[in-house]
Amino acid sequence: MTSANETPVRVGVFGLLGSGNLGNDGSLEAVLGYLRTAHPEAVVDALCGGPEVVTTRYRIPATRLHWYRGEYRTASRAGAIAAKGLGKLVDAVRTAAWVRRHDVVIVPGMGVLEATLPLRPWGFPYSLFLLCATARLFGTRVALVSVGAAAIGDRPTRALVRWSARLATYRSYRDALSRDAMREMGVDTTRDEVYPDLAFALPTVPANAPSGPPGPVCVGVMAFHGGNDDRARAQEIHRRYLDGTIRFVRALVADGRPIRLLTGDGCDEPVVAAILDAVDSPLVTAAEAASLADLMKEAAAADTVVATRYHNLVCALKVGTPTLALSYAAKSDALMARMGLEAYCHPAREVDADRLLEQFRALEKRSAELRRTLAERNLAATRHLERQFNTLTAALFPAAGHAHTHALREAP
Incomplete structure (x- = not known):
C-alpha cells in the first residue's frame, strides 16, 4: 500500500x-x-x-x-x-x-x-x-x-x-x-x-468436449502477404495462401462441417469476404470477435481449430481445442511445439489443401489425447507466468525510492 x-x-x-x-x-x-x-x-x-x-x-x-x-x-x-x-x-x-x-x-x-x-x-x-x-x-x-x-x-x-x-x-x-x-x-x-505469451494469463474459457457427429471447425484467416523481405512477391504469396485456404474450406463443407471464420485484425476482413464469396454455403459463417475472450469462446465451441494468426492459435490452445497452425513464422512453430502439437504445422506460404486436409484428419483422430496434453501444458503456462509477474514486481517496483524519484522529476 x-x-x-x-x-x-x-x-x-x-x-x-x-x-x-x-x-x-x-x-x-x-x-x-x-x-x-x-x-x-x-x-x-x-x-x-x-x-x-x-x-x-x-x-x-x-x-x-x-x-x-x-x-x-x-x-x-x-x-x-x-x-x-x-x-x-x-x-x-x-x-x-x-x-x-x-x-x-x-x-x-x-x-x-x-x-x-x-x-x-x-x-x-x-x-x-x-x-x-x-x-x-x-x-x-x-x-x-x-x-x-x-x-x-x-x-x-x-x-x-x-x-x-x-x-x-x-x-x-x-x-x-x-x-x-x-x-x-x-x-x-x-x-x-x-515465458509463455501473456495471453495465457487471461481468464480461461473451458472448451466443449465434442459429442455425437463431427461438429464445427474454426478457421482463422489472415491478410497474409509474406514477411518484411517478401515485398516483391507479396501478391503472389497472398493469392497462394487464399486459394489454398478456400480449397480447404470447400473440402470441409463437402463433408458437411460447419465453418466459423475467425480474424484477429481489421485488415483480415477482405479475406473473410473472399472466402464467403468463393464458397457460398450456409455452413460457412464469420465470427465477430472484438477481443481475445471472444476468440476463446469461438474456439471453445469448436471441435477443431485451423488458424494462421499467432493469437488465434494462442486462444485455441489456451481453451484446449485441438489446433492446426497455418504457420507464417517460426514463432507459430515454437508455440505449437511448446503445447505439444509440433506435428500439426502447415506452411502459410505454400498452402496445399490436400496435405492440409490429411493433417486435419490426423489431428481429429487424436482429439481426446491432445485435449489432455493441452490441459497439462496450459496449467504449466499459467504457473510460469505467475513466476514472471513476481519477477517483474521485484525488478520494477522496489519497496522504496518511488516517492523520492518522482518528486525530483516533477520539481521545477
Whole structure:
C-alpha cells in the first residue's frame, strides 16, 4: 500500500494498442490484470496507437503514439511526406515528455522486436527506440515483457531494434527463438528469461468436449502477404495462401462441417469476404470477435481449430481445442511445439489443401489425447507466468525510492 506521504508509482504501457489487433490488446489486458492485482496503488496510463479504444475499453487515460495521424498510410504527395518527417521530430519531443512523467513503462507482449510482417524502420521501430532512449535519459525503468523477436535483415530496422533492447531495464521473450534472435543481433541475453505469451494469463474459457457427429471447425484467416523481405512477391504469396485456404474450406463443407471464420485484425476482413464469396454455403459463417475472450469462446465451441494468426492459435490452445497452425513464422512453430502439437504445422506460404486436409484428419483422430496434453501444458503456462509477474514486481517496483524519484522529476 502507498502511505499518505508517498506519491503512487506512475506506470505507462506502450505499444500499438487499441489499433485493431486483438493479440496486442490481449497482452495489454493481461498486464493490466497483473497491475490491478499486485499494484492497485499504481497510476496507469498509455501511449498507444488507438487511445480512444484503450480509454473506453480498459478505463485508463491514453495518449496517441504518433502526432501525425496518417503515420501508417503510404505518403505519395510532398505534403504528406513533409508531414511524416515533421511528425518524427514532434514525436521525439512528445515521447520524451510522456516518458519523463513515469517511473515504469511496460511494453506488454507483441512482436515488437521482429519484422515477420512488413515493417519500415521509421514506423514502430523508431517509436520503440525513442521510448527506450528517453527512458534511459530520465531514469525510467522500461520492461519488454514476453515480447516476440526475430532476426532482422534490414540494417536500419535491425539497429533500432537492437538498441531498443539494449536500453531496456528488463527483457523477457515469449519463446526461446526470440531470445536466440536477439543474441544473434548483438544483445546480451544472459539474464533474459523465456515465458509463455501473456495471453495465457487471461481468464480461461473451458472448451466443449465434442459429442455425437463431427461438429464445427474454426478457421482463422489472415491478410497474409509474406514477411518484411517478401515485398516483391507479396501478391503472389497472398493469392497462394487464399486459394489454398478456400480449397480447404470447400473440402470441409463437402463433408458437411460447419465453418466459423475467425480474424484477429481489421485488415483480415477482405479475406473473410473472399472466402464467403468463393464458397457460398450456409455452413460457412464469420465470427465477430472484438477481443481475445471472444476468440476463446469461438474456439471453445469448436471441435477443431485451423488458424494462421499467432493469437488465434494462442486462444485455441489456451481453451484446449485441438489446433492446426497455418504457420507464417517460426514463432507459430515454437508455440505449437511448446503445447505439444509440433506435428500439426502447415506452411502459410505454400498452402496445399490436400496435405492440409490429411493433417486435419490426423489431428481429429487424436482429439481426446491432445485435449489432455493441452490441459497439462496450459496449467504449466499459467504457473510460469505467475513466476514472471513476481519477477517483474521485484525488478520494477522496489519497496522504496518511488516517492523520492518522482518528486525530483516533477520539481521545477
